[in-house]
Amino acid sequence: MVKGESTSDDVPNVDLSLVQGDPGFHLQRRLRLIPETGMGTARRAFIFAAVSWLPLAIWALVTGRAFSHGNPDDTLVAHFGIHARCLIAIPLMVVAEGVAQKLMPPLFRYFVESGIVTPETLPGFRDRLAAMARLRDRTLPWVVILAATMAWSTVGAVVERAEEMAWLNPGDDIGSITFGGWWFILVIRPLFTALLLVWLWRACLLFVLLCKLGRMPLALVPSHPDRVGGLSFVERLAFVFSPVAFAVSAVVAASFAHEVVYHGASAVQMKTLLVASAALISLVFLIPLLPLAVPLGALKRRAIFDYGSLVAHHDRLVHQRWILHRDIGTPDILDAPELGPVADIHAIYEAVRRMRSIPFSKLSIVAIVVPAAVPMLYVAAMQLPLSAVLGKVLKALV
Template sequence: MENGVRHAAPNSSGASDLPEVDLSLVRGDLGFHLQRRVFLIPAAGMGIVRRAVIFAAVTWLPLALWAILTGRAFNGTGDDTLVAHFGIHVRCLIAIPLMVVAEGVAQNLMPPLLKYFVDSGLITDETLPDFRRQLARMSLLRDRALPWVLMLGATLAWSTTRALLGDAEDVVWMNHGTHIADISFGGWWFVLVIRPLFVVMLLAWLWRACLLFILLFRIGKLPLALVPSHPDRVGGLSFVERMAFIFSPVAFAISAVIAASFAHEVVYHGASAMQMKTLLIATAALISVIFLLPLLPLAMPLGRLKRRAIFEYGSLVAHHDRLVHERWILHRDIGNPEILDAPELGPVADIHAIYDAVAHMRSVPLSKMSIVAIVVPAAVPMLYVAALQLPLTAVLGKVAKALI
């Protein structure tokens, strides 16, 4: 099903007849429907590989053929060739296909992860109607045309303005002069096809990141059945961290395009990669922050849970240990209090372990896995720029030293 939620048969445990929930970040929006209308997306499935190949071919091949026919593919001085402009190749052959691949990743990850809110017991029978209502609201927001109209308008305005100004590095080399009438076929192809497609896909993914942020914010406001002593240290929400992998291809795509621009400056304009290191690090950090932000709304219920649980479990442990102290140290007759015989609490060491689990809860649903899922794709292209002027072993050594 494309929108909202769907009903399914009772689960195998037979505990209750709970409907299965399903929401996609990509199926159902205006971009999806436009692509299906022109048969890019088949009736069944997402056509990820086919679309990635088609987009790469449509954007890169016409420009490459024009460059070959006009002698601008390899012949020229300095960066006056197609080969020298890394950003064009990266946009067409890496970034745009990867953002299509990310749609497939999102489609495979989101529905089962949302369903796990129910399967894990975080969403109970009482909160399930509200949970489904939030998913339905999110599907309506995802399907609105206005965000896509704004994205398309902003993209066309930006692309044409840059063409009129005539100062874009990736366009100037293709033209015969600085006037708009001097823009060649290659220049127009970049201005009207390559750049707009890349920018629209980029804005679409930023919008989807916003959608996930809003969805998790609304879910976080529900009375989730979080478990303070859960061994995952986030009340049972560790599965949410896997949503970071949705944005891994997008983070790499954006970082690769920016790194290609930096690499062009280093190779053809004498820029120093070492002098740019602050910019490289800041760029990778900014990309990482943008795509980790969607997971942060769940920090609010986790923070509330930890603050409350510290007092509740602290009182429980104090009461338990006080009775143990009175019985075995002060040798008082305290009777047979149930708390000392409760099998779920166990001996002193066990109840202390429960309290330690609560005390060491993380207030943010981010782990090494989720951070690596975003930081590594964002950092690898920047490392390539640094490696242009530094031995790769030295770069890797510095990275390893920083991490260890």
């Protein structure tokens, strides 16, 4: 690990959590869902899944709606979207909180440890992290999330007559809604929607923070071998959103799978929808990393000229001494050990020229695209040879 000039005492003061400290965290701690130490991630994931799914499953068993009820489409087993929400998406979005809590603080400390944030810019760095923490802890965004959740979960469920609601509400009026219908309206859909909106809010928080950091005078190195000025560690933030991308994709894919299995839809015909859904989910959770493209792009444009001038000056002196046989004295640039011979200084310029203007590599893309694509691939594999599907995916990634 490359150390900057900051002391070890500076580093602990730049910790930042995307989760710990927000209103949702404090509420769960008051309810003793989150222990005094740690996040209790596994326990909370199990509790949320059980609370959302078990009562509906017990009701379906008692009323005979679990496995057979008139037609195979009218059963709990048949409605993949409910299982995807309760048993996959909701637990995974809770797990993502644990991932964020473990992954983010070391990454922000590394801004200081790597020297990208210098002792001179450290106070400004701390101020920006503190401002993001204050924004994270505000109550107003959570009030908006709660209002949006209530609106979508109630009005949307009744008006849209969603597939998950149709079998729970045999009539057309509210009075005919069964216990299972009310449980879906009041528990399952609100819990899933709230968690999803909270994660979209956290993605916005990260986007705003990286915008602010991108406007700082970061000590980036144009010739750094990671090809992003030394910022390659930032792309690991994408792994925070990996469980969320899979969760959202699983719910969307479950809806497609239900259409394929019970309504005769063709996975081949809906391939455009599958690809577009995976692409949209991937884009949403890759966007938070994009603000760093601004300083990287500016750095590359400036470095191309700076290093181009350096190489030109070096090569011009070499040409005058060895081709034109002129006495040019002993310029320091020709004897500088950090530059070396012509081939070495050309390699430095080539490293600058090959800089990426966006902080993405295969690692960050795989961290988001693969979780978003896997559920869609499962739907495609229902009617397409799995080997052909995997072959196309591997060909695209390699």
